[in-house]
Amino acid sequence: MRWNRIKRRNVLETGYDCLNGIPLISLRYAIIVAEVLNFHHAANVLGTTQSSVSTRIKGLENALGVLLFERRHRGVRLTEIGRHFVAEVSASIAQIDHAVRTAGAAIDGMEGHLSIGLHSPITAGFLADLRRQYRASYPMIKQSVLESRSSETIALVRGGQLDLAFVVGTVNASDCHSRLLWREPIVAALPLDHPLAKREAITWLDLAGETFLVQHGGTGPQVFERVIRRISERERVPRVHRCDVARDTLMGLVAAGDGITLTTETTTHVPFPGVVFRLIADESESARFSAVWSPHNRNPALLNMLDLATQMSGAASFMETSNT
The missing domain is CATH 3.40.190.10 (Periplasmic binding protein-like II)
Known part of the structure; x- marks a missing residue:
């Protein structure tokens, strides 16, 4: 695993976090040494001294009760146990890295899921253009669409089963927000x-x-x-x-x-x-179409969809929102 991905994880850059009594920074040192197979080169990568690297690796080996590296005149070599150990640690770090990146993407609304309710066709018009542009801007957001009557989709929004409903007309509901987006002849x-x-x-x-x-x-x-x-x-x-x-x-x-x-x-x-x-x-x-959503819904993907819809519609002058 490339270190430029690992080094971003703060949890591995501190000497205070431990896993089963083993400092996570020691695992970091072991991964780097396994990559360069030299304590001196590893110290340069880590920005520390060769003696510090040697001490960390020795402490890790003592804690595990196994020899991870064979010391040689011009470097080190992984033992069979060391090879398996570093592979397992690297895989675990990769999972942590993925989890952190995924969580960050979800917070930004770049990854995740958005459920939409509607009853009008989506083959053309504003709604089709909106979904197309949203997919281009947020390709990792999975969109699911449910076609049903407006009253049913609004009920599902209230119940949390849908993030957003597109309906004809304006909606005056105390427990929902609505925004007028577009008109059609x-x-x-x-x-x-x-x-x-x-x-x-x-x-x-x-x-x-x-x-x-x-x-x-x-x-x-x-x-x-x-x-x-x-x-x-x-x-x-x-x-x-x-x-x-x-x-x-x-x-x-x-x-x-x-x-x-x-x-x-x-x-x-x-x-x-x-x-x-x-x-x-x-x-x-003209027929007027609105978006309806719950004020309790904090899905970032929903907020990004609403922002894009507003930009596309140019509807700021007649935006209708309740309970804002």
């Missing part, structure tokens, strides 16, 4: 053979007579509220059918002609057979 998902599918953009008045398919969970509550408000503003009666299905099934219902639905721009990057997406030209508001 709202689009209508239509069957491929729908008359409006031929247009590049449509209006809310065009959609007033349609049946809207709305999920119970996920973005469903926000979609339901927006449909009711926009259609009512045009003095028409909204027609809404609530569906307890996942996103892919919802798009399948749209393709089958059961109705239309609303979604966000990121979803348009996912191909759904028989479905087209059209911008709603007179929709003045």
Whole structure:
């Protein structure tokens, strides 16, 4: 093992720490002597005297009750027992070195694990870019992703099973922090053979007579509220059918002609057979997405993710944080 890795460990640079009564500094001396096979050269490496090295090695051999080095006129040679001993000590020091480096990396958020909850696609858009840049900056952080309803991912954040959840809208929860990060245009998902599918953009008045398919969970509550408000503003009666299905099934219902639905721009990057997406030209508001995390979570990987997300979003001016 190379000494330039060992010498950083303070525990081996003191003469006061012991292992089974053996000063750890004596183990340090033994490793260096085994590398250079000369007390004089070892003293130069260690910045001490040859007599000090000789005394340390002799004391180590007496404590162990074995001869580690055969003294020769121009140096020393490891005995068979000494060879095994130094190999074991070097391996142990390597494990200590790895443990110290790993602990330091975890404290800095350079190594570790980050668990993320979401319900929107991650093939494109802000979230995909965020995860990609985070992986480039912190390649030793393992990211795990759970896709579920917003209410479920927030509950898992509260319970400590998730570090972070990305949800639609803002979250007003006394036991969580939230930060508004990005916005996306709202689009209508239509069957491929729908008359409006031929247009590049449509209006809310065009959609007033349609049946809207709305999920119970996920973005469903926000979609339901927006449909009711926009259609009512045009003095028409909204027609809404609530569906307890996942996103892919919802798009399948749209393709089958059961109705239309609303979604966000990121979803348009996912191909759904028989479905087209059209911008709603007179929709003045965008869908807003927030990060949610527990104030008790001290995972450095989480803090680095939040810092990077804020930098990417340019959201400092409308950052929304509770209980800060």
